[in-house]
Amino acid sequence: MTTTPLLQVNHLKKIFTTGVLTKRQIKAVDDVSFTIFGEKPQVTALVGESGSGKSTILRTILGLIRPTSGEILYKGKDVFELLKKNPKNYRREVQVIFQDPYSIYNPFYKVDRVLELVIKKFNLASETNHDDLIRDSLRKVGIRPEELLGRYPHQISGGERQRLMLARILLIKPNLLLADEPVSMIDASLRAIFLDILLEFKKKYNISSIYVTHDFNVANYVADDVIVLCNGVIVEKGLISEIISDPLHPYTKNLISSIPVPDPTDRWKDKIQLKVTDLGRRVKSQGCIYFGRCPVSCSECSERNPMLKKVGNNREVACLQYD
Amino acid sequence: MDHILEVENFKVYYKGVAGDYRAVDGVSFEVKRREIFGIAGESGCGKSTLVEGILRIIKPPGYVAGGKVIFDGIELLKLNEEELRKIRWKKLSYVPQGSMNSLNPILKVKDQIIDAIVTNSEITKKEAEKQAPKLLETVGLPTDVSEMYPHELSGGMKQRVIIATAIALKPDLVVADEPVTALDLVVQRGILQTISELREKNNVAILFVAHDMAVHAELVDRLAVMYAGLIMEIGPVIDVFKDPLNPYTKLLIDAIPSIAKKKIKGIPGISPSLFNWPAGCRFHPRCPFAQNVCKTELPQMRKVGQDRFVACHLVGE
Numbered sequence: 001m002t003t004t005p006l007l008q009v010n011h012l013k014k015i016f017t018t019g020v021l022t023k024r025q026i027k028a029v030d031d032v033s034f035t036i037f038g039e040k041p042q043v044t045a046l047v048g049e050s051g052s053g054k055s056t057i058l059r060t061i062l063g064l065i066r067p068t069s070g071e072i073l074y075k076g077k078d079v080f081e082l083l084k085k086n087p088k089n090y091r092r093e094v095q096v097i098f099q100d101p102y103s104i105y106n107p108f109y110k111v112d113r114v115l116e117l118v119i120k121k122f123n124l125a126s127e128t129n130h131d132d133l134i135r136d137s138l139r140k141v142g143i144r145p146e147e148l149l150g151r152y153p154h155q156i157s158g159g160e161r162q163r164l165m166l167a168r169i170l171l172i173k174p175n176l177l178l179a180d181e182p183v184s185m186i187d188a189s190l191r192a193i194f195l196d197i198l199l200e201f202k203k204k205y206n207i208s209s210i211y212v213t214h215d216f217n218v219a220n221y222v223a224d225d226v227i228v229l230c231n232g233v234i235v236e237k238g239l240i241s242e243i244i245s246d247p248l249h250p251y252t253k254n255l256i257s258s259i260p261v262p263d264p265t266d267r268w269k270d271k272i273q274l275k276v277t278d279l280g281r282r283v284k285s286q287g288c289i290y291f292g293r294c295p296v297s298c299s300e301c302s303e304r305n306p307m308l309k310k311v312g313n314n315r316e317v318a319c320l321q322y323d
Numbered sequence: 324m325d326h327i328l329e330v331e332n333f334k335v336y337y338k339g340v341a342g343d344y345r346a347v348d349g350v351s352f353e354v355k356r357r358e359i360f361g362i363a364g365e366s367g368c369g370k371s372t373l374v375e376g377i378l379r380i381i382k383p384p385g386y387v388a389g390g391k392v393i394f395d396g397i398e399l400l401k402l403n404e405e406e407l408r409k410i411r412w413k414k415l416s417y418v419p420q421g422s423m424n425s426l427n428p429i430l431k432v433k434d435q436i437i438d439a440i441v442t443n444s445e446i447t448k449k450e451a452e453k454q455a456p457k458l459l460e461t462v463g464l465p466t467d468v469s470e471m472y473p474h475e476l477s478g479g480m481k482q483r484v485i486i487a488t489a490i491a492l493k494p495d496l497v498v499a500d501e502p503v504t505a506l507d508l509v510v511q512r513g514i515l516q517t518i519s520e521l522r523e524k525n526n527v528a529i530l531f532v533a534h535d536m537a538v539h540a541e542l543v544d545r546l547a548v549m550y551a552g553l554i555m556e557i558g559p560v561i562d563v564f565k566d567p568l569n570p571y572t573k574l575l576i577d578a579i580p581s582i583a584k585k586k587i588k589g590i591p592g593i594s595p596s597l598f599n600w601p602a603g604c605r606f607h608p609r610c611p612f613a614q615n616v617c618k619t620e621l622p623q624m625r626k627v628g629q630d631r632f633v634a635c636h637l638v639g640e
Contacts, residue, residue, distance in 0.1 A: 049507035050478075142591075157593050158366075187365040188536065189578045192589030214507065217537070217580040221587060244582050258512040260537035262579045264560040267541050272513055 004076040006038025006176060006208060007061070012070035014056050014232075029053040029060070030232045030289075031070070038175065041206045043198070045219035045240065048229035049255075054212045056232075058178050061210070062096055074176075092122050095174040099181040101161035105153035111164060112149050118171055137167040141197050159190035166197050170205070177201065177209040183218060195222050216259050220244055228252050233289045234308060238315035248317045250297075251290045288320065296321070326393075327496050327528045328354040328377075333390030335369075335376035337597075343388065344597045346372040348552040351390075351624060354496065357522055359529045361543030361560065363536055365575075365594055369552040370532045371420060374498050377530075378417055379407060395495060412443040416489040418499040423481035426473040432459075432484050433469035439488040458487040461524060463517050479510030483517060490525055497521075498530045503538060515542050536579050540564060545630075548572045551595050551605035554624065558631040568633040571606045604636065612637055 014029040032053070036044055046054045059065045061072055063083045072079040074090065082090045098104060105111065115134045119125050125133045135145040141163045148156060148164070156164075162182055169177060179198070183191045199222060201207040213219050219226055220240055227237040228249065236249040247253045258272070287302040288294070294301065298320070306318045331351050336343040347369045354360040364370050375381040377392050379399060392399040394415060399407070411417075419425075427435055433455040440451040456466035462483040473481060482502060489497050499518070503511040519542060521527055531543055539546050539560060546560045548571065556569040567573040574590045581587075592609035595601050601608050607617040614636065622634045 049509070159593065187594060188534070189365060189575055189590035189594070191580065192578050192587045193591070194589075195580070195587075196589070215580075216508075217582055220582045221580045221585070255508055256582070258508040259582055260511070260515075260535070260541045261583055262537040262540045262564070262576065262581050263583065264540040264564050268512065268516070271516055272509070 003039060005035045005073075006075060007036040007210075008071075008073040008076075009034050009057070009061070010071050010073065012057065012060060012072065013068045014053070014060060014065065015068045027232050028056045029067075032057060032229075032232070032234055033070075034227055034234070034237065036176065036208055036210065038208045041202045041208045042224045043202055043209045043211055043222050045223035045226045046210060046212045046229060047214065047216060047219050047226055047255075049214055051231065052229040053232035054214075054229055055180055057229075058096075058180050058210065058212050061178060062094070063090070088122070092172060093175045094178065095169050095172055095176070096178040097162070097165050097169065097180070097182045099184055101158045101165070101185060102153075104165070105161065107153055109152075110149075111151055111153055111156065111161075114164065114168055115171060118168055122172060124171055133171065134167075137170045138164075140170055141166045142193060143167065159186045159194065162186055162194055163197070166194070166201075169201070169207075173205055174207060177207050178212075179209055180212045181214070184213070184215070191218070192221075198222055216244065216256060228255070231289045234316075234318065235290065236315070236317045236319075237308075242314060248311060248315065248322060249290075249319050250294045254293075254295075288318075325355055326353045327356045327358075327395055328530065329391070329393040330377060331391040331393075333373070333376065333392060334388040335372050335381055335385060336388040338384040338386065339598075345388075345600065346385070346552055346597050347376060348600070349390070350547075350549070350552075350554045352547050352554060352557055354528050354530055355545075356495070357526055357528055358545065359518070359522060359531055359543045361539040361546040362530070362532045362549060363534065363539050363546060363575075364549030365534060367594055367597065368549045369597075370534070370549055371500055373549070374417075374500055374530065374532055378411075378415070378498060380417075412439070412489075412494065413492045414495050416492070416494040416497050418485055418489050418497065418502050420500040420504070422485050423478060426481055426484065428473050430472075431469065432471055432473070432476070435484070436469070436488050436491060440491050444492055454491065458491055459484070461490065461521070462487045463513065463520075477510070478506055479513060482506065482510075482514055486514075486517065486521070490521060490527065493525060494527060496528045496530065498532075500532045501534070502531075503533065504535070511538070518542065536576060537581065548575065551600055552597060553605060553634065554632075555606070555635070556631075556633045557624075558633075562631060568627065568631065568638050569606075569635045570610050570612050570637070574611075604634075 010033050012029055012032045016026045016028055018024050048054045060067050063079055074082060119130060138145040143163055183194050211222055223240045226240045226243055228235050230251045236252045247256050288306050291297050291301045301320055306320045308316045308318045309322055311317050311322050332349050334349055335347040336345050362370050376387050436455045436458060437451040440446050441448055455469050459466055459468055464483050503514050543560050546563050547557045548555045550571050556572045567576055577588050578590055590609055595605055603619045604617045604622050607613040616636050622636045624632050624634045626632055627638060
């Protein structure tokens with residue numbers, strides 16, 4: 001018997017309209033589908049450059065943005081229905097960590113409040129063990145409670161603020177954690193500590209995550225699977241180890257070869273050529289999203305839209321080369 | 324003179340109510356001609372304050388508290404504003420952090436380049452107009468970009484325009500503060516390539532500030548690693564990565580996630596704040612090898628071996 005997947009994103013599409021007189025439409029997300037099974041906890045990375053639609057997808061899953069079409073099912077039920085009927089429940093099971101560790105806190109309150117609020121809101125503890133629970137969760141993310149409790153947000157560092165968010169997640173113990181570039185604003189020396197805690201969430205507490213990032217190096221460290229997005233379209237998905245060692249889509253190839261490697265004896269040897277079409281706009285409404293920037297495109301690419309096709313066991317690619 | 328820039332025991336402080344905050348607290352290094360010299364370090368270590376101090380554009384409450392800056396044989400700190408103005412842009416130019424977002428939205432790219440040339444030199448507007456397309460080509464942009472407005476350009480293209488204006492008057496040194504931060508991977512690679520080519524084509528030295536160690540590994544010749552307002556180590560980038568001398572450098576390199584390795588390790592503890600630097604070596608509270616001497620005495624920068632400098636009590640002669 002197959003169980004219902006934890007999260008299903010089906011044909012998600014989001015079009016933003018800008019301008020008052022001349023309505024300009026921007027396709028942020030175009031027909032994106034993927035599934036998080038969640039039988040075994042897993043970390044799925046959504047990787048893409050700025051404007052690839054990764055944050056829009058995350059926000060739709062959270063219910064912050066309504067999709068233009070398509071649906072998101074959590075345990076088989078529509079997310080927007082769930083949010084209408086019982087928002088507290090969905091919020092408890094699906095949690096988020098945002099990018100900016102600075103704007104999340106209210107500067108007028110002590111940092112303790114973010115932890116106290118979730119305990120109150122979700123009735124996680126009685127009055128008596130309330131304090132112990134907070135202290136315990138802080139210790140688990142490597143923070144000494146006596147050093148942090150009673151302080152104001154401006155008195156603690158960015159790395160500590162982000163870890164405090166992890167402590168908050170730990171109190172709630174959601175089924176699914178959405179992380180939107182959580183380490184891009186914390187120091188390199190502290191990133192590994194944050195990422196290790198996230199990995200522990202998966203192993204110890206069975207929390208699956210969707211990890212949004214532009215950084216393949218970070219994705220490689222935390223993720224099991226990866227979904228590569230380009231201009232709102234999934235171009236490739238599969239196991240992170242396989243995609244990094246053998247990318248198939250020309251876009252993924254380009255991205256991976258552009259990752260700076262922290263080894264000065266192994267510098268880039270070939271040169272990349274800049275094209276004017278690197279402006280990143282979609283040239284035509286039909287055809288491949290990557291046409292115009294693609295080094296191996298043919299005339300068919302400008303007319304036919306490649307669909308995601310299975311290549312090998314774990315891989316799907318949207319490129320006419322593999323059609 | 325094989326050094327274009329010499330910085331000696333340079334200090335930049337911020338005035339505070341309770342005393343000075345020592346953001347840059349005595350750093351010394353040299354940049355050779357035609358060299359790409361990298362400054363690495365985590366946020367708050369003083370990288371930007373250091374270059375603002377060198378260029379004498381630090382704003383109050385910040386001020387230069389001591390030391391020497393010798394640029395091409397001239398002591399920068401002794402010049403008056405007028406003398407300084409003659410050097411800026413012509414011989415020494417600057418690409419500030421996030422400057423790609425400071426292009427004037429209602430001026431064409433070419434007009435902004437012409438503006439920079441005419442304001443800072445005796446070149447006529449007509450002459451400058453001829454130079455603009457050539458400059459764009461030097462930074463890898465098609466010449467028709469000169470007729471475009473900033474909103475028509477992507478982030479990477481805007482950054483190239485900024486670099487083109489910075490090299491317009493053929494300076495000897497360009498100081499670039501985080502020029503590839505906030506750019507996409509492929510674009511970042513293109514900009515690094517452009518900077519590297521510039522050195523070949525224009526014989527310019529570049530002082531390159533970035534927090535990302537992997538970017539330094541791809542670009543620079545020599546690297547200085549900063550921590551808490553001080554330089555911990557200077558050396559050829561290959562040696563620094565292969566055999567880091569200061570424990571901080573080593574731990575920092577081990578902490579970089581990379582597709583080439585699966586295991587990384589963070590540095591426990593937190594970066595100290597400039598309101599209260601630790602006594603002794605500023606890294607000692609987080610250093611796994613710290614000895615008693617590290618807690619009380621600030622290690623001085625010493626030369627160890629060929630072209631390598633380190634500030635650490637534990638490194639032998």
